[in-house]
Amino acid sequence: MIGRRALLGAVIPGAALAEGWVPDRPVRLVIPFAPGGSQDVLGRLLAQGVAGPLGQQVVVENRAGAGGVLGAETVARAAPDGLTLLLSTAGQLTIAKAIGRRLPYDPIADFTPILHLTDSPVALLASPDLPVADAPALLRYAREASRPLPYASTGIGTNTHLIMEDLKARQGLQVEHVPYRGAAAAFNDLQAGRIALMFVSVPSVLAAAGGQFKVLAVTSAARFPATPEVPTLAEAGVEDFEASIWTGLSAPAPTPAPVVARLAAAFTTALGSALVRSRLDLLGAMPNGADGAAFGAMQREDLARWSRVAAPLGIALD
Structure with a gap:
């Protein structure tokens, strides 16, 4: 897989590597869940909000199955040209590996983290x-x-x-x-x-x-805006205990850095737009906006944490 990716990277047009890259055809956003759920609604909302900043339409493709693994595999095998993206969650990129699932991809090495979108x-x-x-x-x-x-x-x-x-x-x-x-x-x-x-x-x-x-x-660090009357676990005396259902944006590895930067900037703009902000509370989500480096570091920490928790449980799903 690494050799194939290296070849794909070698044939990306030079324009794609230039600063100010703009996709020359619609971008595919793979949502690894069935239509109608909160992640699907979030993905469609972002796809609508990012079209202007990105300068190109973003088409949503639902690829449900195997807890989201089928959708993640689709993106892992796509060309790293910025035209196929994954609305990623822990279910595909950290928890799946932590509980010992046999995956057709490496959840860390086979993806390029672009942006930490939201936390629920x-x-x-x-x-x-x-x-x-x-x-x-x-x-x-x-x-x-x-x-x-x-x-x-x-x-x-x-x-x-x-x-x-x-x-x-x-x-x-x-x-x-x-x-x-x-x-x-x-x-x-x-x-x-x-x-x-x-x-x-x-x-x-x-x-x-x-x-x-x-x-x-x-389990958030601060009280959630939609439920301001509910205290945090930290307020209840449980120190250093936070957890969220996070959502991010990922691309196949090794998507070129200028392409990643352009995508991150466009989706950050969409995340801060009135259209998206007005709906996040209803979805039970808070915007995050951490860049690819921070998002990648969070995933590695997330994987380490859930691997420690899952190890003594003897979970066997495959």
Whole structure:
């Protein structure tokens, strides 16, 4: 694969390597999820907002399957000419490798990080039947439980699973994993008291407005604008514990630096536009905007963190 990429890089037209590169045909943004979800909505919103700054139309292509791996593979195998991009998440680039999935690409070496787009914090929820009123009380209750409290996740090896396992290890919680296929069924059992607690994305919480459960904390560094009444875990006394469902923009390696810079500038402009900003809160997302170097460093840290968390769990998905 490296040899093929080197050859592809050698045949990129000289104009593509020049400062001020502008794509000569529509750019393809691969979204590794089915239409309709929050990531799809975000990708389409950015595609609409970036057309002007980029000087070219951005066409969205949904390539769902295998937890997003099929879409990521499509981009990893594309020519590194700036015309095929990936709306990337941890599910394809860090968690997938951390839990030992057999991947048809190297999630670090086979992609060029362009921009850290957004972060969605994760919310800590508790059953309405649980005798706790805030996150510190919940953590005490879970530490002192005589038998493990059942906690839900949106699936084995997902971020909601690993985030709780990380908190469990750090706080000495007596909790036991119960995986679900998505958030809806988990919400039902949480409200019915069959599940004691769970982490879930803020977009899922916003979509379930009116649900009978306790929202006790978020995992972001600061309170989330759409839920200002919900404290952070740091405020609850859990120091140095942050987690987010991040979204970024990635390209095949080795996309030339001038092309990456042009794409980063255009998508940064779109990310700061009134069109995009007006919708982010509704999507449960916060703009990030870190450049490719910082985004790449974050991915390596993310991979190391979830690899440490997943190692003792013995996850086997393939």
